[in-house]
Amino acid sequence: MSKINRIQAEALATPVEKTAPSKTPLASKTAAPAKASVAKAPINKAVVAKPVASKPSAAKPVTKTAAPKKVVKEKTAKVVKEKTPKLKMERDSFTMPKTEYAQFHVLKERLNKLGQPAKKSELLRAGIMQLTAMTDAALKAAMSKVPAIKTGRPKK
Numbered sequence: 001m002s003k004i005n006r007i008q009a010e011a012l013a014t015p016v017e018k019t020a021p022s023k024t025p026l027a028s029k030t031a032a033p034a035k036a037s038v039a040k041a042p043i044n045k046a047v048v049a050k051p052v053a054s055k056p057s058a059a060k061p062v063t064k065t066a067a068p069k070k071v072v073k074e075k076t077a078k079v080v081k082e083k084t085p086k087l088k089m090e091r092d093s094f095t096m097p098k099t100e101y102a103q104f105h106v107l108k109e110r111l112n113k114l115g116q117p118a119k120k121s122e123l124l125r126a127g128i129m130q131l132t133a134m135t136d137a138a139l140k141a142a143m144s145k146v147p148a149i150k151t152g153r154p155k156k
Contacts, residue, residue: 095150095152095153096149097149104120104123108120
């Protein structure tokens with residue numbers, strides 16, 4: 001990336017004037033292309049003027065060049081994006097045997113080797129999705145394999 005010279009820094013430092021948006025719908029539709037062409041013109045002039053101003057001759061005293069013309073931006077109608085509602089998160093704690101908890105590590109390693117790293121919460125959510133997709137008979141069979149454990153925090 002190249003360094004910014006003095007003229008480019010001055011061009012960046014000049015404030016931009018803002019005007020009120022036009023009220024005709026046709027003007028707002030054509031404002032976007034005009035805005036792009038207006039914005040490029042001063043930048044090109046600054047780039048062209050760069051060699052002349054940045055290389056003063058020894059016999060000639062340095063004179064300040066006029067600042068580039070200010071770019072006039074027109075406000076265009078903002079496109080209204082439909083916001084998707086943010087999902088509310090729920091924090092919870094649970095108790096599980098160490099042997100089953102160790103399976104998190106095994107599954108995470110398998111997924112890393114497959115190029116799809118995952119977190120414990122993602123593994124739990126994937127398991128919930130699989131249980132939800134099961135038929136009633138398959139869900140009942142899977143839940144019969146899970147032993148009931150005493151809830152609460154273990155004593156130290």
